Amino acid sequence: MPITFTLNGEAARLDVAPDVPLLWVLRDVLGLTGTRFGCGAGLCGACTVHLDGAAIRACLTPIASVEGRSVTTIEGLAREGLHPLQRAWIAEDVSQCGYCQPGQIMAATALLATTPQPSDAEIAAALAGNLCRCGTYLRIRRAVRRAAAGEV
Amino acid sequence: MAPRFSRRLFLKAGLAAGSSLLVSCTLAARPQSGELPLAPPTNEHPPPGAFGPSVWLRVDPDEQVTITIAKSEMGQGVHTALAMLLADELDADWAQVRVVQAPADGRYGNQYTVGSTSVEETHTLLRSAGAAARMMLVAATAQVFGVDAPSLRVERGTVSDPASGRRLSYGQLAPTAATLDPPAPEAVQLKPREALRLVGTPVPRVDAPAKVDGSARFGIDIQLPGMRYAVLARPTSFGARLTGYDEAAALAVPGVRLVLPLDAGVAVVGDTTWAAIKGRAALAPTWEPGPHASLDSATIEAQLEAGLAGPLARVAGDAPAGTVRRIEATYRLPFRAHSAIEPTSYTADVGAGSATIWAPAQDPQAARLLIAEALGMAPESVGFNVTFLGGAFGRRLKHDGAVEAALISRAAGAPVKLVYTRDDELRHSFYHPASLHHLSAELDSAGLPLSWRHALAAGFTAGDFQIGDRPPYRIPIRLTAGALVESPVPQGWWRGVDFVQMVFATECFIDEIAAASGRDPLELRRALCDDDRLLAVLNLAAERAGWGEPLPSRMGRGVALCLYNQTRVAQVVQVRVDATGTPHVERVTVAVDCGLPINPLGITAQVEGSIAFALTTALKGGVTVAKGRIAEANFDGAQLLRHGEMPPVEVHLIEGGPAPSGMGEPAVPPLAPALLNAIFAATGRRLRSLPIIPAELAKRA
Numbered sequence: 124m125p126i127t128f129t130l131n132g133e134a135a136r137l138d139v140a141p142d143v144p145l146l147w148v149l150r151d152v153l154g155l156t157g158t159r160f161g162c163g164a165g166l167c168g169a170c171t172v173h174l175d176g177a178a179i180r181a182c183l184t185p186i187a188s189v190e191g192r193s194v195t196t197i198e199g200l201a202r203e204g205l206h207p208l209q210r211a212w213i214a215e216d217v218s219q220c221g222y223c224q225p226g227q228i229m230a231a232t233a234l235l236a237t238t239p240q241p242s243d244a245e246i247a248a249a250l251a252g253n254l255c256r257c258g259t260y261l262r263i264r265r266a267v268r269r270a271a272a273g274e275v
Numbered sequence: 276m277a278p279r280f281s282r283r284l285f286l287k288a289g290l291a292a293g294s295s296l297l298v299s300c301t302l303a304a305r306p307q308s309g310e311l312p313l314a315p316p317t318n319e320h321p322p323p324g325a326f327g328p329s330v331w332l333r334v335d336p337d338e339q340v341t342i343t344i345a346k347s348e349m350g351q352g353v354h355t356a357l358a359m360l361l362a363d364e365l366d367a368d369w370a371q372v373r374v375v376q377a378p379a380d381g382r383y384g385n386q387y388t389v390g391s392t393s394v395e396e397t398h399t400l401l402r403s404a405g406a407a408a409r410m411m412l413v414a415a416t417a418q419v420f421g422v423d424a425p426s427l428r429v430e431r432g433t434v435s436d437p438a439s440g441r442r443l444s445y446g447q448l449a450p451t452a453a454t455l456d457p458p459a460p461e462a463v464q465l466k467p468r469e470a471l472r473l474v475g476t477p478v479p480r481v482d483a484p485a486k487v488d489g490s491a492r493f494g495i496d497i498q499l500p501g502m503r504y505a506v507l508a509r510p511t512s513f514g515a516r517l518t519g520y521d522e523a524a525a526l527a528v529p530g531v532r533l534v535l536p537l538d539a540g541v542a543v544v545g546d547t548t549w550a551a552i553k554g555r556a557a558l559a560p561t562w563e564p565g566p567h568a569s570l571d572s573a574t575i576e577a578q579l580e581a582g583l584a585g586p587l588a589r590v591a592g593d594a595p596a597g598t599v600r601r602i603e604a605t606y607r608l609p610f611r612a613h614s615a616i617e618p619t620s621y622t623a624d625v626g627a628g629s630a631t632i633w634a635p636a637q638d639p640q641a642a643r644l645l646i647a648e649a650l651g652m653a654p655e656s657v658g659f660n661v662t663f664l665g666g667a668f669g670r671r672l673k674h675d676g677a678v679e680a681a682l683i684s685r686a687a688g689a690p691v692k693l694v695y696t697r698d699d700e701l702r703h704s705f706y707h708p709a710s711l712h713h714l715s716a717e718l719d720s721a722g723l724p725l726s727w728r729h730a731l732a733a734g735f736t737a738g739d740f741q742i743g744d745r746p747p748y749r750i751p752i753r754l755t756a757g758a759l760v761e762s763p764v765p766q767g768w769w770r771g772v773d774f775v776q777m778v779f780a781t782e783c784f785i786d787e788i789a790a791a792s793g794r795d796p797l798e799l800r801r802a803l804c805d806d807d808r809l810l811a812v813l814n815l816a817a818e819r820a821g822w823g824e825p826l827p828s829r830m831g832r833g834v835a836l837c838l839y840n841q842t843r844v845a846q847v848v849q850v851r852v853d854a855t856g857t858p859h860v861e862r863v864t865v866a867v868d869c870g871l872p873i874n875p876l877g878i879t880a881q882v883e884g885s886i887a888f889a890l891t892t893a894l895k896g897g898v899t900v901a902k903g904r905i906a907e908a909n910f911d912g913a914q915l916l917r918h919g920e921m922p923p924v925e926v927h928l929i930e931g932g933p934a935p936s937g938m939g940e941p942a943v944p945p946l947a948p949a950l951l952n953a954i955f956a957a958t959g960r961r962l963r964s965l966p967i968i969p970a971e972l973a974k975r976a
């Protein structure tokens with residue numbers, strides 16, 4: 124049975140097996156490769172997307188479970204141009220290899236949606252599951268603060 | 276050769292190929308920068324009137340300046356830094372510069388991206404290319420205006436004639452410049468330091484936009500029409516031999532197309548990565564465990580101990596005259612994995628007489644040769660595109676997987692992306708050698724070392740230990756000897772190469788000498804340092820860190836130095852050790868001299884990243900061996916530093932020389948010894964191995 128959901132604000136209808144993780148549907152079926160594969164086990168955060176606005180791990184989310192719900196990926200984060208957090212990321216020159224950054228940004232936008240003025244401890248807690256081997260953590264924190272302060 | 280790819284095209288092709296996709300959403304067009312890794316070489320297919328005087332750059336009539344970078348962008352910022360060097364000499368308008376990645380091609384010279392050498396190796400070449408092109412644009416202006424070249428002024432992508440007020444842009448000049456001969460190499464003059472206007476200023480990364488909107492394309496993101504996905508079922512221990520597998524069960528998994536036994540394992544090919552992973556799970560291969568099935572970390576430790584005997588004998592000798600005391604210490608480092616967040620992948624599209632490859636490669640020319648040989652093709656018949664690298668750290672100098680991807684594509688009759696899952700990546704990789712170091716020194720009555728004897732046993736880098744072995748100190752007798760210990764554990768380079776092992780041992784031991792002689796560790800280093808530029812960074816880091824200012828109990832500062840090729844780094848770590856023995860790094864103060872600092876923003880990023888990288892090993896450890904394989908299969912076992920664990924980092928720059936030198940690695944090696952030295956200052960406990968075990972500090976505190 125086809126699965127129907129909202130993807131980046133538009134209706135999507137897909138005929139795929141219900142147990143396929145959302146990650147592989149996004150990447151291999153839809154070509155939305157900004158959602159990244161790092162561990163496949165909920166341990167790195169590279170695959171973070173929004174499900175009804177909350178940050179989830181796409182690698183652990185069977186496609187059937189998004190039926191009738193709304194999925195947002197890094198490609199659909201901003202309706203026009205860039206989201207303020209993406210602009211803050213550029214302003215703070217956060218990225219190194221950049222591979223983890225879409226996941227970091229999706230986790231950070233979900234945080235700001237519920238906690239518009241997060242403390243450093245709240246930023247660290249919300250992003251603790253998003254690993255960055257390049258060590259961009261200091262700049263990510265600065266970018267989140269910058270966006271929270273509206274300086275973008 | 277390389278098919279140009281666009282997302283729109285792929286979706287159309289996917290639908291035409293009978294996919295069950297019924298998606299009604301449209302995918303917004305994205306900025307072009309993410310397409311860069313797939314761009315052709317700069318000067319193939321130039322627009323009419325373009326000026327492309329070398330393989331490194333092209334100026335188009337629409338003012339766009341394209342700079343080709345042949346080294347791989349793995350996060351170290353090489354696209355930005357190298358392009359800045361060329362653009363500065365060209366006097367280009369930076370806003371009009373775009374950077375493209377070169378494919379594997381001998382015309383670009385050495386593309387091996389390793390050991391923080393890209394800048395040291397290519398800065399003169401790229402600056403000269405920019406300067407030569409500027410001279411030709413000036414000559415073109417002189418021809419158009421009928422004036423002498425020296426009377427013209429160059430400014431941000433334009434040339435003007437002050438006498439007449441006339442001005443032409445590089446884009447306008449391109450068609451004329453393209454008809455001129457390049458200047459003789461000896462006529463090309465590089466700018467003096469004070470004339471550089473881009474180099475030395477903080478410039479945001481050129482790849483920043485593509486890396487925040489999902490459009491940057493890493494190796495694993497490559498998609499081709501009709502592409503299949505493959506994973507390999509791999510041996511369960513080093514040297515295990517395949518004895519059987521259930522092909523029918525794998526093929527019964529929906530979406531699985533092909534099962535193909537190869538030397539490295541059994542490939543399972545599917546319509547999606549997920550189908551391949553599920554097919555691999557159903558394959559249930561059986562393995563004959565082979566000779567190393569009982570290998571574990573304790574066995575390796577014993578092998579290293581045994582390996583130390585030869586080197587110990589080689590560095591031994593009579594105590595020099597004046598010796599009043601001898602001290603010794605033994606240091607250990609574990610195997611370390613690279614743990615780039617992007618797992619290894621190769622995408623291959625193999626046809627009858629030619630092939631095209633896409634990969635995040637650090638040594639693309641070598642990978643291309645491997646593939647050509649395996650396919651029985653001439654290298655020119657294999658196009659090799661370098662994508663963005665989602666971290667590399669030395670992992671992607673090894674091109675395991677490249678040949679497999681090509682063979683699978685040939686067998687499947689379709690483009691194939693071979694993907695490593697995280698357990699593949701952790702367990703079937705190349706590890707930075709575990710090492711054992713024995714150091715001893717004979718001290719005179721003032722507590723100064725008369726001798727320095729360093730014996731070590733390690734994996735392959737032991738043969739090359741001279742590179743990083745030299746402690747930068749004036750000591751009359753300095754002896755070092757190493758033994759290469761054979762091991763079934765595959766070994767390779769890692770961020771910081773063998774400076775990691777050497778600086779760890781030497782910077783811990785010089786601290787032990789200071790403690791033994793009752794000297795301040797900073798003062799002893801100052802007294803013995805034999806390199807003026809290194810001494811300058813040491814003094815700067817110490818001053819900025821407030822060295823010598825009192826700290827509360829169980830807090831301390833430690834220092835370490837690293838002379839890495841031409842780059843000098845000093846780090847001061849300030850640590851607090853709590854009652855449980857857990858160290859909290861409160862502050863890292865870093866002074867760096869990498870000569871001409873091309874991009875201070877990038878230098879700071881590399882220092883921060885290096886500290887996170889090194890701190891991961893110090894606090895979380897490396898990888899261990901059990902039952903003949905790497906024990907850790909994912910990030911729950913092989914832990915990485917997290918948000919909230921990153922200390923504040925201050926970076927101070929000294930421009931100590933006219934030539935720029937590398938910054939991707941030099942700040943990695945000194946962190947761990949500086950931290951252990953700080954823990955000694957805080958607690959009086961001397962740790963000599965990694966990771967730090969808090970229980971040990973608590974128990975003994």
Ligand code: FES
Nearest residue numbers: 161162163168182
């Ligand atoms: S890939 Fe999903 S958390 Fe790592």
Ligand code: FES
Nearest residue numbers: 220221223255257
């Ligand atoms: S930027 Fe490389 S892993 Fe985060």
